[in-house]
Amino acid sequence: MKRRKIVLVAGVFPPGVGGMQNYYYNLSKHTKHEMTVIAPVYPDSDYAAFDKEQSYRTIRGSFMRGERADVTSWGRLFRQVRRTLRKEEPEVTVYGYVLIGFIGLLFKLFGGRRYIISVHGMDMLMFRRFIGLNQIVKLILRQADGVLANSEFTRRLVEEYGVQASRIGIVHPGVESLFRSKPADEALLRQHDLEGKYVLMSVGRLVTRKGHDRVIEAMPAIIRHIPNAVYVIVGDGPDRGRLEKLAETVGVAGRVRFVGGVSGSEKLNDYYNVANQFIMxxxxxxxGDAEGFGIVYLEAASARVPVIAGRSGGASEAVLDGVTGLLVEPESLMEITDAVVRLASDTPLRERLVREGYKRAKQQFQHDVLAGVFDQYAGRICARPAVRYKRARKNAVERMRS
Known part of the structure; x- marks a missing residue:
């Protein structure tokens, strides 16, 4: 495979914390192409020391601070991208957020530079209510040399914008190899009063789409079948106050543990290993808020924890129903309860799901494997003849009209 020069314009990146941050970091870390990353500044972290340890080149600047963008930051980012493209002369630029891709569109129309848009699901839904923005998104996607989706679910959303299937690639999020099964941390059990308890666990940002509220509402029925059940919620977010109040209203405040955010994958792995089931x-x-994939399901599977997911968005790709876990209708408290009780009582089923989930996570979703998929896709885009910018402008006008 020929080594290509690629610039990644990432709206989010470590040391910021989150699934998209990890996605772009691991593509940059494991790719065989020559990667330069344009990333935000995180004022409260030692990002310079972090960058120094990496094999790829990172450019940070005042164009974006702490993942917060405003009107002026777009101009600064445009100028930074322009300087980088002139200096690096990459064969393709990857934009890590669909609206940032407007910069890629401009450089294609007025310079013929190739660009790829990376999308994650929610960004393909959130602008559809706004006619003007939706038209811009459509143009950005249709004019792109390639669109990189994180799941089949996201790919279908991209196709709804009229993007040809041949230009869409899929690279799923990957699982860090350190997620594994290990004995439960006794100190962690004592810290959260989990000794002798049957632990259900969710890991994720506390936002409505994650479904923490539905699990809390199902807890009274779950407790009737599993008297020692507790629900541990790892993560933080804007919904925390509402969820704490809901637990009190439902009468299960003493059975729900709000852990807050957990720093570091090793510590998160410790939490997975005190769980009897993972549920989200x-x-x-x-x-337009949806789960584009859900890497936490595969992290739990890597720790040999049985998983339950909502039958929605890309979660049905992260969890194969009846093969690597169970899918439920996310609004059905009965289905949620039945799935939890079934996993707790059916040992052969639980062991089979754990075995197959672990195998799939370790064989198909390791970062080096997925980076190889990205490398082949990016290589194909770079190998295509470049479109002259006058023709690109003409194509853009035609696609706007369509």
């Missing part, structure tokens, strides 16, 4: 019943909301 994500659902798609009317405003």
């Amino acid at each position: 019943v994500s659902r798609q909301l009317e405003k």
